[in-house]
Amino acid sequence: MIEKLMQMTRASGCAAKINPKDLENFLSKIKQTKDKRLLAGFEHNEDAAVYKLDENTGIVFTLDLITPLVNDPYVFGQIAATNSLSDVFAMGGRPLMALNIVCFPEEEKKYNLLEEILRGGADKVAEAGGILAGGHSLNDKEPKYGLAVVGLVDPKKVIYNNTPEVGDFLILTKPLGVGIISTAIKGEIAEKRVVDKAVFWMTKLNKLSQELLELNIHSLTDVTGFGLVGHLSEMLLLSGKELGAKIMFEDIPVIEGVYDYVNTGMVSEGAMKNRKIYSCIAEKNINLSFEKEIVLYDPQTSGGLLISIDPQQVEKAIKLLHQEGFTESKIIGEVIKSKSKERIKIC
Structure with a gap:
């Protein structure tokens, strides 16, 4: 069972991101809605989006998914979920709930692998203090798994990625x-x-x-x-x-x-x-x-x-x-x- 998971993916190493220079070019062509309540969005390549609901409550929203990095499907599920949850923590927030994002081949004989992946992800969401509330799946020959995560943060205590100071x-x-x-x-x-x-x-x-x-x-x-x-x-x-x-x-x-x-x-x-x-x-x-x-x-x-x-x-x-x-x-x-x-x- 374990060997099959790695054989199902074509990727080597960590899932690669698109070239950041290309990303910047793509995003510059997208019309962005201006809203003073959006505290973090496209502009600074932030780890997650942050939206201010009121003076004391902000919503942190992020998503991520990856291809298998290890042979054990349960451990892969844990890694993918931990990776997805990280962006909420990186903004100074705490996870509230998450949705599974799953790409997996529609083959019944391999569903035991998917079950283990999802179990690993669910355990990490629970450990983070969040609620797993559903998700979406897609038939794909190459397995991919991650989460869309919603978190909470005090708008006055958001920690940004572009605010270091000399001497830090x-x-x-x-x-x-x-x-x-x-x-x-x-x-x-x-x-x-x-x-x-x-x-x-x-x-x-x-x-x-x-x-x-x-x-x-x-x-x-x-x-x-x-x-x-x-x-x-x-x-x-x-x-x-x-x-x-x-x-x-x-x-x-x-x-x-x-x-x-x-x-x-x-x-x-x-x-x-x-x-x-x-x-x-x-x-x-x-x-x-x-x-x-x-x-x-x-x-x-x-x-x-x-x-x-x-x-x-x-x-x-x-x-x-x-x-x-x-x-x-x-x-x-x-x-x-x-x-x-x-x-x-x-x-």
Whole structure:
């Protein structure tokens, strides 16, 4: 049963996103309805849309779906749901309800796989404190699964992806490398201990405690399909300010074993595409081998949160994150003032 799930998908590694430059071009041609109650929409590539209902209530709305990354259908369902729920958490919100989005072949002999996928997703929605309220299915040869999620947030406490400040410290809450590991799984060379570690992080909800959310977090996003450098570049460039970042490479958490897989060619097309798009914004001030550099561009599914926070509260944030199970959370750099084309300095 488990082997069949991976055989049913043509994709390798994490599900690739459309080139962000192409997306920007498409979206610029779509007429956008102006509404002052829409607090987050097209403009800043936000993780989710936010609509203000009243002074105390905002609706967070998002959707996502992916192709199988692991062999176990139940675990795949958990990963896909965790990934979809993440965008609500990345806005400082909490999930309210979700709808399944399912693409699956209409073959009765394979429905046991679908049942396990949906069970994994339902368990994660419940863990997040939400209600699974239905969904929609489509007959498709290649399995895909995800959620449309509605959440709640205080309109005054929405955390945006483009509001960092000079002097902020940058925290990454999960280690990088799940895209490379997913490619290694597809290539049938991934070791169980490495896969187990990747699954642990991909199925860990990006849910932050209220105590953490009450700290002076200036900006927040989750690291997903565009990799660390891609999502950090959005945080800086979309701010509209002369901002850059100094990143300490050795402080970036990476899942053990990832570099070995890169050396055997387990690099996804998405990682190479991200490197081509975003490397122009990154200046390397240290010598990085290819296997290390490519991790910075590795597409993450259900990746960690990238937090831009007041330096006076960073140690408290790290302590709280560790207490809440984000045991590999690290300070990876700081926000600096920069006019340079290469806004991200890798040291």
